[in-house]
Amino acid sequence: MSLDLDASYLQKRPANFRPLTPLNFLLRAADVFPDRVAVIHGEQRFTWREHAQRCKQLASALMHSGVRSGETVAILAPNTPAVLEAHFGVPMAGAILNTLNIRLDAAAIAFILDHCEARVFLVDKQLSEVAKAALEIAQVKPLVVDIEDPLAEGGERIGTLTYEELLRKGHAEEPTYWPEDEFEVISLNYTSGTTGNPKGVLYHHRGVYLTCLSQLLHHRMDSNSIYLWTLPMFHCNGWCFSWAVAAVGGTHVCQRKVIAEDIFNAIEEHGVTHLCGAPTVLGMLIDGAARTGLKLTRPVAVMTAGAAPPAAILRDTEALGFTVRHVYGATELHSVTTLCDWHREWDDLPPEERSHMMARQGVRTVVTDAMIVADPVTLDPVPHNGAVMGEILYRSNTGMKGYLKNPQATEEAFAGGWYRTGDLAVVHEDGYVEIKDRSKDIxxxxxxxxxxxxxxxxxxxxxxxxxxxxxxxxxxxxxxxxxxxxxxxxxxxxxxxxxxxxxxxxxxxxxxxxxxxxxxxxxxxxxxxxxxxxxxxxxxxxxx
Incomplete structure (x- = not known):
């Protein structure tokens, strides 16, 4: 006789079930580490108490400005405190955050503003020229807010009010939005659009929450971590570190520009422990060190992804004193889903062999349920021989909801019950995956x-x-x-x-x-x- 596990008294209730959401990370950080510095930007410093208050003020101000649940708030800005605040403040208003690539031209920005029907558009003053041109093309007419960052260079006011004026319209004491369903949309990220218009990838609270925990675990971060923003916050919401750092009460160090000398100086000045970046950033650090003679005085962990990193780049980055963590993922998967999980016995390998081991994309992360390399037609997994290529496929709670207003592309992406990356790879005998090419680049x-x-x-x-x-x-x-x-x-x-x-x-x-x-x-x-x-x-x- 089986147990009656469906009895009414064993059901979900407020005491035993809450929707997973990263919004709680901010509230905990403010409770546990209220006086610890949360954000460093030039001469600016915000504690976790102050950062949380500003995020809640933003949420309140957006709601008082008429923003409703499910509407979009777009932001065009480099790595600054305002973008970090928007990561919590916008969803706390029940709205969807859309962080725009700051290198887009006016036509692309206009397309995105129209496609996501942006209700509010936050613009860094330095980017006012391209934003103004985009608004002239766009059909939507959002509330435009100027972010007057003290480190911005040039630009003009194009909005109705400044970001600080908007914040003053809000009240941190007012209740903020909390998702009823963890599958609700939290943010919207547009792909690079290598063919045609970019696609809008919808992230959900559950996926972000799980990705944050995975990132913290695999990047080995804790409350003493000081995270330098060399990765664009607009890219996959900064690989979800925009939310994740709050979970451990670490410290954000914002950086508007990615310049090798500035990175080395920030590491030394602020005691940076962690950063992320594409292999091009690693190459920049290598070239910068060779040019200036700058070097690390203590190890710094760097997580790299975005393009398959050459083994030589990984080798030279380690030689500078960085601890390299090679990861892989996709915008459609809330960023990182795979990493070259390191084995201690590999430490004793010669540098050249170590770097080739590290260049492999590796194995699924702790929150990625299933990853296979398979024939894209039959879905039969390839043998683990390091030779036969197949497509990397995923099943995971970190999969996107889908593409905004694009059911056909969504169904194609999830065809056969897997998310299809389009990346071709082999699987080695130890189960580690190594990408060989994009299917269209072979x-x-x-x-x-x-x-x-x-x-x-x-x-x-x-x-x-x-x-x-x-x-x-x-x-x-x-x-x-x-x-x-x-x-x-x-x-x-x-x-x-x-x-x-x-x-x-x-x-x-x-x-x-x-x-x-x-x-x-x-x-x-x-x-x-x-x-x-x-x-x-x-x-x-x-x-x-």
């Missing part, structure tokens, strides 16, 4: 698959190469062959020729994988460090 030469990432990894080993990207180039005989775009390190000693680079590749790659063409010059990247390869392919067509 190069097929004479019937053989060539991983652009593998070729890039070799190019990064050249002492004169600062950055590299590889795409397919049409070839009458082979169908496609690799074409490499290269940024050289500054200085006359690094001026190498196409022939010299090709010869270097011949020593490290199979003959059919060696690039047939080298194009020198700057490589355009997104704010999150990703190369827009569709642009490079167009350039190749023009020079072919």
């Amino acid at each position: 190069i097929i030469s004479g019937g053989e698959n060539i991983s652009s990432i593998e070729v890039e990894d070799v190019l990064f080993q050249h002492p004169s190469v600062s950055y590299a990207a590889v795409v397919a180039m049409k070839d009458d005989r082979w169908g496609e062959t690799p074409c490499a775009f290269i940024e050289l390190k500054p200085g006359p000693a690094n001026q190498v020729t196409q022939e010299e680079v090709i010869e270097f590749c011949r020593a490290h790659l199979a003959k059919f994988k060696v690039p047939r063409r080298i194009i020198f010059g700057p490589i355009e990247r997104t704010a999150t460090g990703k190369v827009q390869k569709f642009r490079l392919r167009k350039l190749v067509e023009q020079v072919a």
Whole structure:
């Protein structure tokens, strides 16, 4: 006879069930660490008590301004206290937070404002020119609020009131919104839009809550952690660290610009313990250290993702004194879902071998339920032999709700009961995943698959190469062959020729994988460090 576990007295009630939400992280930090510094920005300092009060004031002010539950509040600003406050204040008003990429042009910003039907638009004064141009194009007419950050350079007021004036309309003592369902939307993040218009990814309270806990666990953060904002807060809500730091009562150090010297100085001045960034940021730190002689006086943990990092970059970053944690994920998955979880026995490996182990994307995080690499048609998992490629697929509580106003793209993304990343990878014998390419970036030469990432990894080993990207180039005989775009390190000693680079590749790659063409010059990247390869392919067509 089975137990009656469905009896009425065993059901959910306020005492045993509450919707998961990161909003509670702020309230706890204010209770437990009221006088600890929560936010550092230039000369500004806010304690957790003050930070919580400002977030609640923002929520109250938005509600008094007519913002209703489910409406969108957009913000265009670099890494500043106002963006951190919006991460709590906007959902505490029941609204949806939309953090805009600060590198977008006016047309893209206008599209997003219209698509999400923005009710309020918070704009950093330094970005007023592009924001003003976007508002002239957009159909919506949101309440525009000027953020007058003391460290902003230039710009003009374009709004009805300033951010501080808006805050004064609110009252921290008033009750704030609390989600009734943890699957309610908390934020809206737009993809980079490499083809057509960007898609709006809807995050939910449950996914953010779980991602925050995972990030803290895997980045090994606690109440003594001091987090430097080198990662854009607009990208996946700063990989959810915008909320997560509050969970442990750590300290945010805001930084408007990502400059190597400023990063090293901030680490030294504020005792920074943790930061995040794309491999391009790591490369910037490596080049900056070589140029200035700056170095770490104590270890700093850096979590890196955004593009497959070359092993040479990871090796050189560790040599500077950073503890590197390589992770992987997607905007559609609330950011990080996979990490190269480190084994102590790997510490004794030679540097070159260590870096190659670390370059693998790894295994699922503690809150990611299922991850497989499988044939995208049959969904049969690939063998763990490090050779057969398949697509990385996920099932997780950190999956997005879907794409705003785009049911077709949502169904395609979740086809077959899995979230489809479009990334091609192999699985090694130990179960660790290693990405080989995006499905659309794989190069097929004479019937053989060539991983652009593998070729890039070799190019990064050249002492004169600062950055590299590889795409397919049409070839009458082979169908496609690799074409490499290269940024050289500054200085006359690094001026190498196409022939010299090709010869270097011949020593490290199979003959059919060696690039047939080298194009020198700057490589355009997104704010999150990703190369827009569709642009490079167009350039190749023009020079072919």
